Amino acid sequence: MDSKPDYCATDNKEKLYMETPVMYSFPLSKHAGFKVYLKLDNLQPSGSFKIRGISNMIQKGIDRGDSEHVYCASGGNAGMAAAHASKQLGIPCTIVVPQTTPEFVNERLRNLGAEVKVHGSVYDEAKKLAVELGSQPRCMLIPAFEHPDIWEGHASLINESSRQMSERPDLVITCVGGGGLLNGIVQGMRDVGWDEVPVLAMETHGANCFNAAIAAGEAVFIPAITSIAKSLGSLIVSPQTLEYYKQARPRILNEMVSDNQVIDACVRFSDDHRFLVEPACGASLAAVYSNVVKQLQDSGKLGTVKSVLVVVCGGSIVSTAVMEKWKADFGI
Known part of the structure; x- marks a missing residue:
């Protein structure tokens, strides 16, 4: 597998996603x-x-030197991608999920080394906390989709x-x-x-x-x-x-x-x-x-x-x- 991402701008890191068939x-x-x-x-x-785009965003943040902790509000595919990429890159990752998230999902995230914070009864409440935590110095907030x-x-x-x-x-x-x-x-x-x-x-x-x-x-x-x-x-x-x-x-x-x-x-x-x-x-x-x-x-x-x-x-x-x-x- 080619060790350089096809589009990702981080030339000094291996891509964290697979080239799928x-x-x-x-x-x-x-x-x-x-x-x-x-x-x-x-x-x-x-x-x-989602691992394609989210890993690219995290790698770029690390290359800029301003991202040492990843935060993401998602008990779904974005959270899994953020946790997986962070584990490979060796940086802390916190996933904020609402109380409605099934426990087996939380366990999957923990198995990837992520800290799971259960907060709020709905997604918007979990997202609000993730935004607050991700705005701290040298932290990165991972959105589900809205980022170049x-x-x-x-x-x-x-x-x-x-x-x-x-x-x-x-x-x-x-x-x-x-x-x-x-x-x-x-x-x-x-x-x-x-x-x-x-x-x-x-x-x-x-x-x-x-x-x-x-x-x-x-x-x-x-x-x-x-x-x-x-x-x-x-x-x-x-x-x-x-x-x-x-x-x-x-x-x-x-x-x-x-x-x-x-x-x-x-x-x-x-x-x-x-x-x-x-x-x-x-x-x-x-x-x-x-x-x-x-x-x-x-x-x-x-x-x-x-x-x-x-x-x-x-x-x-x-x-x-x-x-x-x-x-x-x-x-x-």
């Missing part, structure tokens, strides 16, 4: 009627793509894919929550000359802040997260994401699917490829399993598609027990 999917290609390639970031050590260093790290996903694929895809499919991953994908596509390839950004009903921003013409708050796809659960999208949408380089299409479609995609993907992924990732997979691509073609919004690249973003908070519960809850 792009795999041709026979089952999804057969279902879709076009070639489906999977960028398997579910294989990242922390369980999701995070986007820069995520761009490495496309750089790798462009080298790994023998052909340029006709469409890139991803999910979108707060917009950090999508921002990185857009930056990466511009860097590798894929800016003529459209992007399909998938959301769920009830976790659709990007769709709301498009409709309003500006970043707006949605009232609440009512979807099972909690990892997409930002109440407002990054203003940069909406700006990229308006610039249309690449053109970004936005579609929403139901929670039932998302869980169906997660279950079918586990059967087809023996991988467990979170509902947020299921939103991307549902673009294929629920024939969203074909619907866009039929409506004239999308042209000829011979191959697609699906970003399998992963998710660390999933298990066989959780998957069985989803199946029971949604009658799948």
Whole structure:
């Protein structure tokens, strides 16, 4: 593995994420009627793509000499990524979680060497404490998605894919929550000359802040997260994401699917490829399993598609027990 990050500006440190494979999917290609390639970031050590951007941000802070302690408010994928990167870099990490966070999540974070502070009954209260602690001298607050260093790290996903694929895809499919991953994908596509390839950004009903921003013409708050796809659960999208949408380089299409479609995609993907992924990732997979691509073609919004690249973003908070519960809850 190359010891230098593809995009990360820290030339003197090894990258802390894996170069994950792009795999041709026979089952999804057969279902879709076009070639489906999977960028398997579910294989990242922390369980999701977030290690790319968060490790980049932490490494840059260390290189500047102003970051000796990492703070993050997240019991999910951002927290896992922050804890994993901090452990590899040998610096202290504190993850602040609300009281509703399952104990098994807290234990996973502790196993990575992180201090876990349980604070408040909801996420916003935990975030408030993390912001306070992270504002101390020589400390770094890690946001879930809203930072250029995070986007820069995520761009490495496309750089790798462009080298790994023998052909340029006709469409890139991803999910979108707060917009950090999508921002990185857009930056990466511009860097590798894929800016003529459209992007399909998938959301769920009830976790659709990007769709709301498009409709309003500006970043707006949605009232609440009512979807099972909690990892997409930002109440407002990054203003940069909406700006990229308006610039249309690449053109970004936005579609929403139901929670039932998302869980169906997660279950079918586990059967087809023996991988467990979170509902947020299921939103991307549902673009294929629920024939969203074909619907866009039929409506004239999308042209000829011979191959697609699906970003399998992963998710660390999933298990066989959780998957069985989803199946029971949604009658799948």
